[in-house]
Structures are given as structure tokens and as C-alpha cells.
Amino acid sequence: MKHYDRVALIGLGLIASSMAHAIRQGGLAGEIIGHARSAETRATALEIGLVDRVYETAAEAVAGADLVVLCVPVGAMAAIAAEIAPHLAPGATVTDVGSVKQAVVEAVAPHMPENVTFIPGHPLAGTEHSGPRSGFATLFVNRWWLITPLEGNDPAAVARLKGFLAAMGANVDEMEVTRHDLVLSVVSHTPHLIAYTMVGVADHLRRVTHDEVIKYSASGFRDFTRIAASDPTMWRDVFLTNKDATLDILGRFTEELFMLQRAIRMGDGEMLFDYFTKTRAIRRSIIEAGQDTAAPDFGRAPPPAERK
């Protein structure tokens, strides 16, 4: 079912290319327009049929679109918003897929014309791959897509966007902007920073241990490297733009880690056992909340059959 006549995807990485596949599969838009800064990405997008047309500038790409989706790193949002503002169609909806929301609101909202509805958004979906070839139609199926509507957003535009996101398979939920940034710092941003750190430590030791660290990367570390392989530009921007929440959660993390480190040093087995038992219960809550399955994960899942 068609939700928009013309969707413009600004930036053609993992999220945008997955959206393109999902939009095509569901017939959710009359046409899909793309923009990417890199000529190579634009050529790939046409070659693999991601978009109907592709433009060298974002300004050209948004012309006549009733939905514009900003899929660029958070640090690039302000410049893109300034560039497209004069070219947006009256009545258009603009949304984004950035992992932080306060910084995006500050970067984009001031540029938006009166007759355009800007509704910030964030799909909680991704893989460790990036680029126009990394997308697939089912990326959003049964994943949360949070939107953080702003004061004065046209309720009809919000409802229409929600219907479109749900049609790609996402579970759409609304959240307040600053609350989004705190919750995401806990469930995503800080875990990513920690994974990056642990992989960095291993890299130092690799020189000591002659690649044994790589060779014997057992379950724990292998999962960390997967997380730590995510797009460097995107994550740099996440940490720089969600600084306060990240530093807050990192502070709590370090306190907690020191407490466990002290228990190890002191040989306090009871404390460690109780702590590890408690975290196991949290895992159960997540399975009950439907965000994962209880099936054992060997870190070597085949791609889903319907992957493009």
C-alpha cells in the first residue's frame, strides 16, 4: 500500500538501503529518490536498483518529495538541513534515523520551514555492516522504531509516518527526546564504547601473544568485536553528540567495575556469585520482553533466508 508519493533518502548506507528494499517490497511509495555524497555510492545505488533516481546534491533530491528521510551521520545533519530547507515541498514530512535525538533536533529543527513537519526518529536496528550494499528488506521487522515528536507537530503527519514505519515491519513507539538519549546510552551507546575499548586492549596484547588473541577469540570476545566493527563515523558522532548521557553512564559503569574488580582481588566469591545471578535474571526479562530468543547463539548465524 502506498503511503507517500515520493520518498527521498538522504544518505544511502545500511539504514537507507534497507528502507529502500522494504519500501519496494511493500509498494510503500510511488518512487524512491536518493542522494549520496560519494559518486561510487550513487553508482552502486542505481546499479542495484535501490532508488529510481539519484542526485549529487541533497537539495535536488528533496524537491517534490512528500517524505524526506535524513540518513546521514549525526554530525552531518545541520549542514544537510540548511541545504535542503529552501527546496522542501510545502506540506512535506522530514524525519531522520540518527542514534541520538537532542543533537539532531538542535541541528535540524531551526532550519525547517513553517509548512514542513519535522518528526525525529530512530530505528533500533542495524548490523555491523555499512554502505549501500549492506541493506535488506527485513532489517526493521519486529524491531523498535522510536519517534520523538516535537511540540506543534501535525498529528496527521505523525500518524501517517507511523503507518509508513509500521508497514516496513517496525514496532513504532513515541518517546520524549532527552529520555530517548538516556535510555539509548544505556542499551546501546555505552555498550558500544565498552566493546570498542575491549577490542583495543586485545589489539595491544596481540603484539605480545603473536595472534593467539585472534586465533582463540572465544565467545565473549568475538561478540565484542562484532559490536566494535560498526561504522566509525556514525559512532564518533553518537559519542560526541550524546556526551552528557554517555559520560554519566560511563561513570556508573566504572564504579561498578571497580567494585567487581575489588571483589576479585579480595577473593569475595559470594559477592561475585550474587552479582552474576542477578544479571542472569535481567537476561530473562529481555527474553520475556520479546527482544531476543532463548535459543543459544554461537555468534555465527547464517543470514536470514529472505535477505537481499
Added chain:
Amino acid sequence: MKHYDRVALIGLGLIASSMAHAIRQGGLAGEIIGHARSAETRATALEIGLVDRVYETAAEAVAGADLVVLCVPVGAMAAIAAEIAPHLAPGATVTDVGSVKQAVVEAVAPHMPENVTFIPGHPLAGTEHSGPRSGFATLFVNRWWLITPLEGNDPAAVARLKGFLAAMGANVDEMEVTRHDLVLSVVSHTPHLIAYTMVGVADHLRRVTHDEVIKYSASGFRDFTRIAASDPTMWRDVFLTNKDATLDILGRFTEELFMLQRAIRMGDGEMLFDYFTKTRAIRRSIIEAGQDTAAPDFGRAPPPAERK
């Protein structure tokens, strides 16, 4: 092909039950004897056909066995070794599956009679599940099984054990005891402690955020909770018995984390970008080393078809 006449599995958790399935599937032993401390585990082991016979004491279970595998938490190894020593068959091989090796050698070796070969071992395989029902025959397929032979080990006994482990699908490799404990601290022990810590932090915040942390557990955090759901007794013992290596790696980790935290506070985007680019390359090394696949992982893998 039969490698041993009688294999005694002491402790019947994830590793032992997977071994039992693999031994049966490959016809690798004449019979499989089990021991578990808990009556419920013993009853389950018989009910699901894990073992041919099960005994209330480890001493009874090892009688007449030409291979004895100690599958109990590291902290229980010394008591079990003392108990079984007088009952071991002359010429028997004893091995273990503990995640640390120096502490196991210290706990077990002094008890072993002259006419028995003790060869410490460690399969780098596991899931976040535990107990006699969690095992499956393919757990060890294409996974490393490290053995750390001791001075004076009978080469024929070592070769025979290696053949048996390889027959369960494992890639067998030899390593020196203390080196094993350092490498494993990097690739497994410290990552587990960090995952436990992050999940603990999230638990504090859960009370603040009314379960939003659970509800929106995006990719990063969900992987952490999986790691942090592993068996509490086993992991308590790992940290208490591999204390020095763990504290060393934790110290390096904290230094590194503080450096990244400072870069976030100072807004040093270049440093973050370079760091994240470097860790991405490490991920590639791991894929090239065959310890994982490049397929995107959604943390929701179905169990392998051949899972029992």
C-alpha cells in the same frame, strides 16, 4: 570409531552433556558413565539417555574408566581429584574442561597417582545455557579445544586424547599453562566481567527508566546480556582462580576506557574515529582466522538444525 572403552564424565552440565551426545553420535566410547552431585541432574541424565550409568559419588563413577573428564566448576576440582584418586584405573587418562588451567593443575595434579596421565584441557565452546539438558552433539564442531600437557605426560596418552577430542569435531591445539590463562583472560574472561558489569549498570537504571531499558534493549546491550547470562558458579570460579591475569587485563582496559572517555569529554572526534577504525580491522582479522563469519548477526539465531 571407539577411542576409549569407558568414559567417565564427572559433572553433567553443558560441556559434559554435549560430550555425551557427541560420543554417542560418533560411537567414540564403549560406555559413558556419569556422576553429578544433584539427584535431579542424575535422574535427568538417565531419563534423556546421556549416560549408560550414573553414580552418586565421583569415586564410583571413575572405577574402571580409561578416560575421566572433570566437568565441574574450577573451585570444585581439588575435592573431586582427592576423592577419585584412589579409585582411578591404572593407565587411565584424566582430563578436565576448566576455563583456567594453572589453578586446575595446582588443584588436581598433586592428587594424581603415578600410573595415571593427567592432561589439562579447555574447550573454547559454550552457550549461555547450563545443565544436563543444555548439551548438543555439535557444540565442539570447528571450535578450539586447547590442551596444556604437563611435563612427563605420556605422549601416547596425549595423542590418544587428541584423537578423541578431534573426533568430536574440535580443532585441538597445545598451549603452555600460564600462556593459556593470559590469552583466555583477554578473549573470554575479561569480556565476560565487563558484560556482567554493564548489565548490572542497566539494572540500576531500570528502576529509573521503568523497564524502558529492557524494552528497548538494542543490539549492543542485548549481546552483553547474553554473555552475562552464563553460569554464575563457573564464572565466579574463573575470576577467583585466574585473578592475576584478570586484574592485569582489567587494568589495561580501564586505562584505555579513560582515554576514550576523555576524548568524548574533550570532543576529540579524530581520536575516536581512528580508534573505531582500528577495532574494525581487528574484526576482519577474526573473520579471516575463521573464528566467525561475516554474516550480519541479529542476536536471534535459530538453534542449529542438528541440535538435540
